[in-house]
Amino acid sequence: MTTGAPTPTYPARPRRSRLRTFLPLGVAAWLVLEIWLLTLVAGAAGGFTVFLLLVAGFVLGSVVIKRAGRRAFRNLSETLQQQQSGAPRTSGRGDGNGLMMLGGLLLMLPGLISDALGLLLLIPPVQKAVSRYAERAIDRKIREATPGTLGDAFQQVRIHRPDGKVVQGEVIREDIPQDPEPGPRPPLNR
Numbered sequence: 292m293t294t295g296a297p298t299p300t301y302p303a304r305p306r307r308s309r310l311r312t313f314l315p316l317g318v319a320a321w322l323v324l325e326i327w328l329l330t331l332v333a334g335a336a337g338g339f340t341v342f343l344l345l346v347a348g349f350v351l352g353s354v355v356i357k358r359a360g361r362r363a364f365r366n367l368s369e370t371l372q373q374q375q376s377g378a379p380r381t382s383g384r385g386d387g388n389g390l391m392m393l394g395g396l397l398l399m400l401p402g403l404i405s406d407a408l409g410l411l412l413l414i415p416p417v418q419k420a421v422s423r424y425a426e427r428a429i430d431r432k433i434r435e436a437t438p439g440t441l442g443d444a445f446q447q448v449r450i451h452r453p454d455g456k457v458v459q460g461e462v463i464r465e466d467i468p469q470d471p472e473p474g475p476r477p478p479l480n481r
Contacts, residue, residue: 321404325402325403325404325405328402329341329402329403332344344403345401348398348400349398349399352394352395352396352397352398352400352409353399354395355392355394355398355409355413356396359391359395362391363392366388390412390418390421390422391412391413393409393412394408394409394410394411395409396409397409397412
């Protein structure tokens with residue numbers, strides 16, 4: 292028997308990305324592994340030793356983050372002074388501050404695996420390798436961006452001159468008709 296009411300049509304749910312699917316599972320596995328490793332080390336060396344390791348990791352991580360933050364601020368100040376004076380920027384210093392801060396943050400997190408990863412990120416060759424990998428991955432994602440996404444918008448406004456300088460600007464599309472002068476508004480239906 293039909294009632295004449297139309298069958299509701301629901302739009303198809305967008306497919307979840309693999310990252311959104313597996314990230315919670317990966318974080319849970321990482322936490323379980325960290326806790327297991329801490330209890331294993333506490334059983335072998337003692338609870339006080341593990342406590343000292345965690346405190347030392349926190350202190351070292353805060354020192355690393357403070358140092359990287361000061362270096363980033365100093366590089367920013369130098370860059371602003373050079374831009375005001377009109378001199379071109381010549382030094383490439385300042386690379387790796389973000390990875391150094393990430394290493395400090397990993398050192399501050401309680402756990403031995405995160406401490407090991409944080410210490411690895413403090414090694415300059417590892418920083419360069421991770422930086423190159425991340426840059427290539429981001430460039431690939433931008434190139435693969437489909438029209439209408441954020442990556443596509445970023446790619447559109449990135450205009451390079453032949454000498455390598457980036458030109459900031461605004462894109463004005465001529466093919467979109469402009470709204471005519473607004474006339475009287477139609478009445479609201481109640």
